Amino acid sequence: MIRASVMGAAGYLGGELLRLLVGHPEVEIVQAVSTRFPGRRVDSVHPNLRAQTDLVFSAADDLTGCDVLFLATPHRTTMTLLPGVRPRAGTVIDLSGDFRLPDTAVYERYYGVPHTAPGLLGEFVPGVPEMFRDELAKADLISVPGCMATAAILALRPLAGLVGQDVQIDARTGSSGSGAMAGDGNLHAERSGAMRVFAPVRHRHEAEVSRLTGLNARMTATGVEAVRGVQVVCHATGTADERTIRRVYREHYGDEPFVRIVAHRKGAHRLPDPKLLSGTNYCDVGFAVDGERITAIAALDNLVKGGAGAAVQCLNIRTGRPETLGLGFPGLHPV
Amino acid sequence: MSQTCPECEGPVELAEPVRLSEIAQCADCSSELEVVGLDPVALALAPEIEEDWGE
Numbered sequence: 084m085i086r087a088s089v090m091g092a093a094g095y096l097g098g099e100l101l102r103l104l105v106g107h108p109e110v111e112i113v114q115a116v117s118t119r120f121p122g123r124r125v126d127s128v129h130p131n132l133r134a135q136t137d138l139v140f141s142a143a144d145d146l147t148g149c150d151v152l153f154l155a156t157p158h159r160t161t162m163t164l165l166p167g168v169r170p171r172a173g174t175v176i177d178l179s180g181d182f183r184l185p186d187t188a189v190y191e192r193y194y195g196v197p198h199t200a201p202g203l204l205g206e207f208v209p210g211v212p213e214m215f216r217d218e219l220a221k222a223d224l225i226s227v228p229g230c231m232a233t234a235a236i237l238a239l240r241p242l243a244g245l246v247g248q249d250v251q252i253d254a255r256t257g258s259s260g261s262g263a264m265a266g267d268g269n270l271h272a273e274r275s276g277a278m279r280v281f282a283p284v285r286h287r288h289e290a291e292v293s294r295l296t297g298l299n300a301r302m303t304a305t306g307v308e309a310v311r312g313v314q315v316v317c318h319a320t321g322t323a324d325e326r327t328i329r330r331v332y333r334e335h336y337g338d339e340p341f342v343r344i345v346a347h348r349k350g351a352h353r354l355p356d357p358k359l360l361s362g363t364n365y366c367d368v369g370f371a372v373d374g375e376r377i378t379a380i381a382a383l384d385n386l387v388k389g390g391a392g393a394a395v396q397c398l399n400i401r402t403g404r405p406e407t408l409g410l411g412f413p414g415l416h417p418v
Numbered sequence: 419m420s421q422t423c424p425e426c427e428g429p430v431e432l433a434e435p436v437r438l439s440e441i442a443q444c445a446d447c448s449s450e451l452e453v454v455g456l457d458p459v460a461l462a463l464a465p466e467i468e469e470d471w472g473e
Contacts, residue, residue, distance in 0.1 A: 325426075326426070326427060329426050329427070329428075329446075329447075330427065333428075344446065346426075346447060347447055347448035348425070348447050348448050348449050349448045349449070349450070350448055353448075
């Protein structure tokens, strides 16, 4: 059995990690750490886990040793925690933004603060199995990309070399991407029905997309009327025709367990839609071509393939388990 | 029998024996395909359903 702990376990990503790990046949959850709720039952915060676990949140100071430690702690905080907790885990899988960008200047530009653990930046392997499977099998430090970044990377990476360098990404996200803490912008009265362009330019995920695709990515992000789900519509230019684009996607993803090519000619679900992916670890990618205009689309559940599911997929790879273990939920329809 | 979709080049499985005018659907692009030849087996886009005006 793999002995795993989760820090930041009371948040939405932490809760999703616990949901997946509770159902994982080869994981024993050692601790669920929360700074807000130590001593309280996990299912009092994550009610979907009732009758699934009797875990009680632990305080951060009580963190003990484990094989794998998941960090679902906030950006800018995680980099201050990591040096202290690193000796207590064989492998650390970080879901925050703090170790995604190896360049400290780029980190400061997008996160607004200097990095406090720059010496560790270069040691993290990106948690993108579709690109770094061999490296992840040996990695002790893994950094899972952002949810919109994962969708955009999977949509665009096969197109690098076929499209011009400049790519515009229109990203839409559900409210769970904002986290579990209340704020003025999260009030139901403010959020309900809104299509809020919260990052018209320079969303921080564009740096991750640029780094891993080699493209010059520019991202606009909008919060929409959904709890879960991310969809990216990526606008590029190139001369490749539709058959070539489809062939390239097949070459990249034909054998991938969690990436599906969805570009159909008929039916109500022709292109990727996050509504069908709630709770699953799939990322659906699709495309449309019109002359030199190439549009790539991807969708995923921001809490699963965009976070906790990708982290568990990395755990499976790192520990030599089948990559799909504990991640087999096929989704719901209708939902 | 495995054939190739004339629209997207995806694999299309046909149950044997293959019959002329049989309809199949490509799993990759969802196009409806018609068997238009048997020797060798050939697929083409199936025509859209047309109104026959009751004749």
